[in-house]
Amino acid sequence: MKTPNKKIKKELTIEQKINRRNFISFSAFTVFAVGVFEGWRWLYKSPTETAGITGEAHRPLRKALNKTEIFFRRLVFNENHLVKTYPKEMAAKRVRYNSDIGIEAKKKFDPATWKLHVIKKGGEILQVSIDELKALPKTEIVYDFKCVEGWDQIQHWAGVKFSDFVKHYQLDDYAKMEYVGMETPDKAYYVGIDMPSAMHPQTLLAYEVNDKPVPLDHGAPLRLIIPVKYGIKNLKRIGTITFSNTRPRDYWAEEGYDYYSGL
Amino acid sequence: MKTIKEKHSLAMRWCHWVNFPILTIMIWSGMLIYWANDIYSVTIFGHTFVKFFPDWFYHTLHIPQRLAEGMAFHFLFMWFFTLNGIFYILYTVISGEWRELLPKRNSFKEAWLVLLHDLHIRKTAPPQNKYNAAQRVAYTSIIIMGIGSVITGLAIYKPVQFYYLTWLCGGYHLARIFHFALTIGYVLFFVIHIVQVILAGWKNFSSVISGFEVVNEKPKPAIRTVNDDENAK
Numbered sequence: 001m002k003t004p005n006k007k008i009k010k011e012l013t014i015e016q017k018i019n020r021r022n023f024i025s026f027s028a029f030t031v032f033a034v035g036v037f038e039g040w041r042w043l044y045k046s047p048t049e050t051a052g053i054t055g056e057a058h059r060p061l062r063k064a065l066n067k068t069e070i071f072f073r074r075l076v077f078n079e080n081h082l083v084k085t086y087p088k089e090m091a092a093k094r095v096r097y098n099s100d101i102g103i104e105a106k107k108k109f110d111p112a113t114w115k116l117h118v119i120k121k122g123g124e125i126l127q128v129s130i131d132e133l134k135a136l137p138k139t140e141i142v143y144d145f146k147c148v149e150g151w152d153q154i155q156h157w158a159g160v161k162f163s164d165f166v167k168h169y170q171l172d173d174y175a176k177m178e179y180v181g182m183e184t185p186d187k188a189y190y191v192g193i194d195m196p197s198a199m200h201p202q203t204l205l206a207y208e209v210n211d212k213p214v215p216l217d218h219g220a221p222l223r224l225i226i227p228v229k230y231g232i233k234n235l236k237r238i239g240t241i242t243f244s245n246t247r248p249r250d251y252w253a254e255e256g257y258d259y260y261s262g263l
Numbered sequence: 264m265k266t267i268k269e270k271h272s273l274a275m276r277w278c279h280w281v282n283f284p285i286l287t288i289m290i291w292s293g294m295l296i297y298w299a300n301d302i303y304s305v306t307i308f309g310h311t312f313v314k315f316f317p318d319w320f321y322h323t324l325h326i327p328q329r330l331a332e333g334m335a336f337h338f339l340f341m342w343f344f345t346l347n348g349i350f351y352i353l354y355t356v357i358s359g360e361w362r363e364l365l366p367k368r369n370s371f372k373e374a375w376l377v378l379l380h381d382l383h384i385r386k387t388a389p390p391q392n393k394y395n396a397a398q399r400v401a402y403t404s405i406i407i408m409g410i411g412s413v414i415t416g417l418a419i420y421k422p423v424q425f426y427y428l429t430w431l432c433g434g435y436h437l438a439r440i441f442h443f444a445l446t447i448g449y450v451l452f453f454v455i456h457i458v459q460v461i462l463a464g465w466k467n468f469s470s471v472i473s474g475f476e477v478v479n480e481k482p483k484p485a486i487r488t489v490n491d492d493e494n495a496k
Contacts, residue, residue: 014264014265014266014267014322015265017267018265018267018477021267021473021475022469022473025472025473025474026472026473029280029472032280036284040284040288056331057331057332058332059333060339061332061335061336061339062335064335064338065335065338065339068338068339068342072421076421076424076425077424078424081423081424081425081426082423082445084426084429085425110300112280142438144434144435146422146435147300148299148330148334149299149300149330150296150299150300150439151300151302152435152436179291208279227423228423235402252331256332256335257331257332257334258334258335262421262423262424263421263422263423
């Protein structure tokens, strides 16, 4: 029979103390291990996001990518942070060629008949030829091009600063919007760029590489060189430019990559 | 008589066991990323000793063609890895446990003696407190490596925004190499760590879960005799 005086506990023996602490800690450890395993299984098997502007990523991971981007942007993003530049002699003579998505139809494409199309409000289209672009102030950059795959190469590009282009064609109101979209003429490759990155002083509409016109492989006659982003955002052969307040479609963001891919 | 000897604090055990799955995921997702540009090897005088990594390795672990997925996992778990590390360092500093962990002036020399002892070349090991000299060196190095991984990681993650970190690492290209080398370092640490844990036995392993070890102490006499001859028995 229990004594009514329950509150007075007998001090535990050493053996009891050992057993008790082992029981508690090993139980907690087991719960922890099962929790880790189940948590991992949940994340690993979590559904893929609905295909849209972004796609192919696990839903929680996409959320994390976007939140992380916002965190770093608020914490450190600064347009005054310039990409490191190098002397010209350090630039690679053979510029690495990695992908032809959007420029596959090389033979059918004639750079001479090409014009850049800027889609304005009300469907108005501003057409700009390569010679008109070349008449604008030329900016050169020698920097370390970084591919999302992990390789990097010092390259020498030249062209018109995107911000100069905007100023010259009086697109300032458009530049107040949040995003720029660029697409190849065949619409097979497309990128979305946040406005601060597009207006970054090192972002170029490039028409020269190593002092020569951009060859077909690298996006003749005009490609985007945006050093604050991974190579996947450096669209070759720009066909159209659009402005919007929502994220434009982006080829690799649809394939599971971070939408911003900023550096 | 059995007594309970407190060994590992709850915070230390927490950080250790939380870090284990996180680091595993970081290494795995890191390999998914590395695969996309797997150019590192150990090559001396034109002879390649190790290629990171051979095809059978990639295929066994289902690594190829998963760069985007690897990045997504890596950039989520980097948070937990970093926060757990910061928590551990703060705890170690504030609690004073760093005194048991930081190498002392003679630790580097003593660590060799410990090594010789562990390899059964030397009979006696130097006297120690909670951790021996080799452990002090190892457990401090691994924390410095962790800090190194965070810094080199940030240097290749945002080389424009964290340009000063990239500069500190000797540039983008070198930072990626360091980041990779540190990971190989973790794997080597892990192998030695596991061997040592197995050799040290269950009691030692169990204490990293329970926090204490049971020691058998000879009961002390209630009254100390002052007679030296008596003590000398």
